[in-house]
Amino acid sequence: MVNFNGTLISDNEVQISTKNRAFKYGDAIFETIKVLNGKVVFAEDHYFRLMASMRMLRMKIPMKFTLEYLQDEILKVIKELPESSSYRIRLTVFRKDGGLYAPVTNEINYIIEGTPLENVEKETYRMDVFKDFYNYSGLLSTIKTTNRMLNTLAAVFAEENDLDNCILLNERKGVVETINGNIFIVKGNTIKTPALTEGCIKGIIRKKVIEIIEKHSEYTIEETTISPFEIQKADEVFITNAIVGIQPVTNYRKKEFSTDITNKIKSSLKLATVTS
Incomplete structure (x- = not known):
């Protein structure tokens, strides 16, 4: 129905x-x-x-x-x-x-x-960059319209290459988001996510995670421009969306990531979800 x-x-x-x-x-x-x-x-x-x-x-x-x-x-x-x-x-x-x-x-x-819904989180999560087409930056890209051709093509690419997800880039070749969520990278105690001016969706869980990180004095959150090369150098990477909440990324090309900080943030998000 x-x-x-x-x-x-x-x-x-x-x-x-x-x-x-x-x-x-x-x-x-x-x-x-x-x-x-x-x-x-x-x-x-x-x-x-x-x-x-x-x-x-x-x-x-x-x-x-x-x-x-x-x-x-x-x-x-x-x-x-x-x-x-x-x-x-x-x-x-x-x-x-x-x-x-x-x-x-x-x-x-x-x-x-x-x-x-069944359990949608995966223990092993592989990702790479989708380079065929770009998600153009600008305010309209931050809205969830039904024009999702780029996401569709990236999803086909992911299936063809045995990936769980792909990173989408904008016309300046900066990281925007993934096929189905926002992306965060962790380096030391600094956590970065693409700024809305990069063209990413105004994700609800993105907003909640930023609020959580801002309350943790040991971490710094930056909404900024991110290069694909920074992902290769990151300690941890995770994806956020309304259904999974937080999905840790374990593999990017040949790089393997830890999930320690990601799991701490995930615990805080689960608490916020229950009390919302």
Whole structure:
């Protein structure tokens, strides 16, 4: 079952016309959200990011789109799914049908989908750089639009080369993010992550991890430009996203990483997740 504009219907009942703007122009945004033990994890952060993205893309925000409303709409879907302690939710918002590049309206439709989650963290995690195409820096790249062709091609590349993930670069050949999350590198007591000006997604877990590190006086966090060569020299590397939380990277090309600091941060994030 999916939630289409507040109505629960089966997957095969969802009808998308040839005038659908998400299909024709990628005129849509989405949030990937975790529900844990019946609770929407970091609901407020997801909500404010969604509202900010809709405003930036000139989508008309319905009056009923409150935090409480969207949480209730998500939980409606959960009740129709097989029982599990955790679920992956995708909330997609797209402009209503019509128009060419210029839409006929800025009003929106939305779809909420859900699937039960199993353990998604891997003990061994291999990664390399995807160099075929670039993720161009700029404010629009920080929004989770449905235009994910670069991520798709990088995912195909990863499968072809027996990798778990790939690092995406911008036009200046700086590190941006990975296929499905933000990236952090650890060198000594300094932890770096690409600045938003590099073109990375404004990740919810990215934000939470930065907050955690700022509270640890023994570590320094830097949002900055990162070269691929710095990854080779790093002590530890980890990826963040809403579903896994923190995924330690164990191998980058021939380099093997430790996970000591990563595991400490992961423990703090798990505590924040439970208390959110």
